[in-house]
Amino acid sequence: MSDEKAAEVIASEHEHEDHKTPGTMVLVLILLASFAIYYFANWKALADVWHVR
Amino acid sequence: MRAPALEGDLPVPEEKPGFLKGNHAGAVRTCDTTGLPVCLEAQKFIQLNAVMAVVALLIGGVVALLLGLTRWPSVHLLPSEWYYRLLTAHGFNMLIFWMIFMEIGILYFAGTTLLNSRLGSKALAWLSFGLMVTGAVTVEAMVFAGKADVLLTSYVPIKAHPAFYLGIILFAVGALVGVINFFLTIYIAKRDKTYAGSVPLVVFGAIAAAIIAVVTLLHGALVMIPTFTWSMGWTEMPDPAWYRLVWWGLGHSSQQINVAAMVSCWYLLGTLTVGAKPLNQAVCRGAFVLYILFINLASAHHLLVDPGVGAGWKIWNTSYAMYLAVLASMIHGFTVPASVEHALRKKGFNKGLFGWLFAAPWKNPGFSAFFLSLVIFGFLGGITGVTLGTQQINIIAHNTLRIPGHFHATVAGGATLCFMGLAYYVVPLIFRKEYPLKALARLQPYLFAAGIVTMAISMSFAGSYGVPRRHWDLEFTGSQFAVGFDSAAHFMMGIVGVGATLAFTGLIIFVLLTVWAVFFGKSNAGKPMESW
Amino acid sequence: MSIHFPETNWFKAPTGGERVWIGLALAWCVVLTLAMPYWHFKGKQNSTGESYRVAPADFMARTEKFVGTNKVGELKGVPVVQPAPGGDAYLVAMMWKFYPVLKLKKDQTYRLHVSSLDLQHGFSLQPMNMNFQILPGYDHVLTITPTISGEYSLICNEFCGFGHHTMASKILVED
Ligand code: HEM
Numbered sequence: 001m002s003d004e005k006a007a008e009v010i011a012s013e014h015e016h017e018d019h020k021t022p023g024t025m026v027l028v029l030i031l032l033a034s035f036a037i038y039y040f041a042n043w044k045a046l047a048d049v050w051h052v053r
Numbered sequence: 054m055r056a057p058a059l060e061g062d063l064p065v066p067e068e069k070p071g072f073l074k075g076n077h078a079g080a081v082r083t084c085d086t087t088g089l090p091v092c093l094e095a096q097k098f099i100q101l102n103a104v105m106a107v108v109a110l111l112i113g114g115v116v117a118l119l120l121g122l123t124r125w126p127s128v129h130l131l132p133s134e135w136y137y138r139l140l141t142a143h144g145f146n147m148l149i150f151w152m153i154f155m156e157i158g159i160l161y162f163a164g165t166t167l168l169n170s171r172l173g174s175k176a177l178a179w180l181s182f183g184l185m186v187t188g189a190v191t192v193e194a195m196v197f198a199g200k201a202d203v204l205l206t207s208y209v210p211i212k213a214h215p216a217f218y219l220g221i222i223l224f225a226v227g228a229l230v231g232v233i234n235f236f237l238t239i240y241i242a243k244r245d246k247t248y249a250g251s252v253p254l255v256v257f258g259a260i261a262a263a264i265i266a267v268v269t270l271l272h273g274a275l276v277m278i279p280t281f282t283w284s285m286g287w288t289e290m291p292d293p294a295w296y297r298l299v300w301w302g303l304g305h306s307s308q309q310i311n312v313a314a315m316v317s318c319w320y321l322l323g324t325l326t327v328g329a330k331p332l333n334q335a336v337c338r339g340a341f342v343l344y345i346l347f348i349n350l351a352s353a354h355h356l357l358v359d360p361g362v363g364a365g366w367k368i369w370n371t372s373y374a375m376y377l378a379v380l381a382s383m384i385h386g387f388t389v390p391a392s393v394e395h396a397l398r399k400k401g402f403n404k405g406l407f408g409w410l411f412a413a414p415w416k417n418p419g420f421s422a423f424f425l426s427l428v429i430f431g432f433l434g435g436i437t438g439v440t441l442g443t444q445q446i447n448i449i450a451h452n453t454l455r456i457p458g459h460f461h462a463t464v465a466g467g468a469t470l471c472f473m474g475l476a477y478y479v480v481p482l483i484f485r486k487e488y489p490l491k492a493l494a495r496l497q498p499y500l501f502a503a504g505i506v507t508m509a510i511s512m513s514f515a516g517s518y519g520v521p522r523r524h525w526d527l528e529f530t531g532s533q534f535a536v537g538f539d540s541a542a543h544f545m546m547g548i549v550g551v552g553a554t555l556a557f558t559g560l561i562i563f564v565l566l567t568v569w570a571v572f573f574g575k576s577n578a579g580k581p582m583e584s585w
Numbered sequence: 586m587s588i589h590f591p592e593t594n595w596f597k598a599p600t601g602g603e604r605v606w607i608g609l610a611l612a613w614c615v616v617l618t619l620a621m622p623y624w625h626f627k628g629k630q631n632s633t634g635e636s637y638r639v640a641p642a643d644f645m646a647r648t649e650k651f652v653g654t655n656k657v658g659e660l661k662g663v664p665v666v667q668p669a670p671g672g673d674a675y676l677v678a679m680m681w682k683f684y685p686v687l688k689l690k691k692d693q694t695y696r697l698h699v700s701s702l703d704l705q706h707g708f709s710l711q712p713m714n715m716n717f718q719i720l721p722g723y724d725h726v727l728t729i730t731p732t733i734s735g736e737y738s739l740i741c742n743e744f745c746g747f748g749h750h751t752m753a754s755k756i757l758v759e760d
């Protein structure tokens with residue numbers, strides 16, 4: 001195989017300019033919010049059962 | 054390339070990062086689609102492992118449908134013995150055989166093609182494959198013959214036929230040999246200078262998975278060998294609490310292999326489908342390192358309501374070990390979609406917050422499987438996993454259906470779906486065969502995802518009404534004392550059956566199309582793969 | 586790209602959104618970590634794992650003694666036993682039943698000892714949905730306070746052989 005061809009394809013990375021990903025930020029914030037709601041709802045459910053140590 | 058900011062302070066490398074001269078001695082081809090070098094030896098073993106993986110997925114899937122239909126109260130299909138027997142078979146075929154055969158294939162791919170190297174050792178690859186197949190066949194034979202009705206975990210004192218434990222040991226040793234072969238490949242690539250610079254991110258993730266695999270498989274040996282000798286009558290029974298602790302060192306850490314392998318595939322598929330690149334290599338790699346460092350005692354979260362271990366131990370091991378691994382997943386949960394967003398925005402899909410998401414190639418099953426896997430793993434699998442694994446909350450979840458509800462979102466909706474997406478590239482690129490019925494292939498990830506999501510959510514609800522997992526009869530027929538579950542619980546179990554049927558439909562379409570493509574598909578050798 | 590070789594000096598600190606998210610995620614992990622010790626001291630529901638080694642035969646003997654002194658009736662042939670408030674209660678799991686049936690008083694605290702004579706079993710109280718593991722060889726002590734009266738089902742939720750799905754009992758709680 002020609003190592004030259006591969007070398008061309010595998011040109012190394014360029015440093016990125018500025019990257020803005022606002023959509024992803026909103027997605028992960030929704031994730032964090034759902035996480036918190038589910039998590040604390042479960043503590044609430046736990047608080048309603050018999051006491052045990 | 055822009056000059057690095059700190060050039061003066063850092064050693065200047067001799068070569069520019071990238072491929073140098075390969076070490077394949079002729080046994081290599083250039084991929085007609087990506088231009089990457091494919092080691093022919095490795096290609097054969099990738100194919101062999103992938104075929105075994107799909108066979109296991111098929112067995113596990115057919116059995117899964119029967120289980121789903123059994124837990125659907127108005128169908129209640131299987132007799133009780135067969136429910137437990139097939140539950141054992143399902144656990145092994147899916148979680149062990151399908152996943153691990155697939156992962157060994159992924160390791161061989163990452164070590165050779167991405168590093169421009171030949172496979173470390175052909176003999177080791179045969180040894181690994183032979184042991185894994187022998188082990189798997191032995192386990193299947195014992196399970197289907199009814200000599201190992203002990204479920205995946207085989208918690209002592211319940212006892213199976215010795216050949217069952219031996220099969221597990223053979224499989225694990227085979228997998229370990231495969232992992233060693235991967236490390237050998239990396240060593241050879243480095244020694245022969247087939248590349249310059251730091252390894253690509255996907256290889257880095259594969260290395261993380263492989264390191265965790267070694268730890269995992271050592272736990273496996275530690276627990277399975279004394280269990281085997283006990284089943285032979287040579288030694289005393291292992292202590293049940295000790296068994297649980299060490300078994301989960303195997304059982305949980307292997308989930309971390311799955312996660313690391315899945316996340317690597319997310320990055321891989323992001324690149325293959327939309328040309329995504331990681332925004333910050335250090336962040337992505339650092340997150341993989343967290344997986345390696347902080348996973349081991351996360352096996353603790355399986356013992357949260359056990360005797361034998363105290364509260365301090367439970368809390369410490371759940372928090373330090375688990376939450377730094379959770380942090381790692383949350384980081385990948387950002388960097389993966391961010392790399393996709395960045396790539397698509399650069400292609401001009403810049404409208405509003407989500408213009409890029411709508412413009413994504415949703416008709417490409419490689420992409421849809423990858424992105425659905427990401428969403429299901431994060432929103433369903435991750436959130437439920439951390440919550441159920443909280444020390445005290447586990448009291449209202451342990452051994453209820455909430456647990457399978459959680460892990461089907463991680464291993465089925467997450468890892469399995471991601472690997473299905475991978476197959477939509479592996480078959481055209483490694484087998485050099487085209488998928489038939491492309492329209493059906495496009496639909497497949499959605500069907501499977503919808504089925505798994507439906508099943509996982511309804512299992513979780515049923516479990517919060519107390520419905521146990523691994524249980525044949527919600528009605529407790531024949532029991533001394535009547536037990537009644539809420540009617541909502543019965544309803545939810547019906548939805549479990551519906552979701553299982555749907556997921557099975559997605560799964561079987563995948564298997565049939567893939568088998569068809571591999572054996573009868575149109576060859577694309579010599580030209581680029583047809584674009585999805 | 587992720588399958589390609591990174592530039593030479595790839596190590597750089599996170600910036601922008603990535604940095605913000607890592608900070609948020611880390612903060613959330615700290616919350617998760619602190620919640621458990623907090624509940625351990627302030628919460629009423631904890632699995633402390635208090636347990637002692639015990640031979641199955643010894644545990645059975647203790648249970649028989651407990652049944653002998655505290656028996657108050659019978660339900661479907663199984664003794665119903667009322668432990669003294671604040672005292673010890675014994676419950677043994679075996680393939681495929683629990684022994685005996687317990688009768689407790691609301692808002693009283695009991696030291697409930699559970700163990701198994703054979704395989705691993707589950708202690709699953711329904712519909713309260715509280716779940717604990719039962720292991721042979723371990724006397725698992727649950728210091729338990731029923732806060733709501735009623736008739737509860739106790740089911741096994743750890744697979745224990747082909748009779749597993751018939752393994753059930755009752756726990757009765759009076760005002
Ligand atoms: C068509 C897709 C699938 C369906 C319909 C399905 C269905 C089920 C059902 C009904 C159960 C039994 C739950 C119980 O009664 O306790 C189960 C258990 C399980 N499933 Fe799946 N499943 C699917 C895919 C998968 C995949 C892809 C994996 C792993 C990669 C997986 C791993 C497991 C495991 C580990 C168990 C627990 C076995 C045990 O309790 O020992 N499943 N599944």
Ligand SMILES: [Cu+2]
Pocket residue numbers: 678679680681705706707741742743744745749752
């Ligand atoms: Cu039981």
Ligand SMILES: [Cu+2]
Pocket residue numbers: 706707741742743744745746749750752
């Ligand atoms: Cu049971």
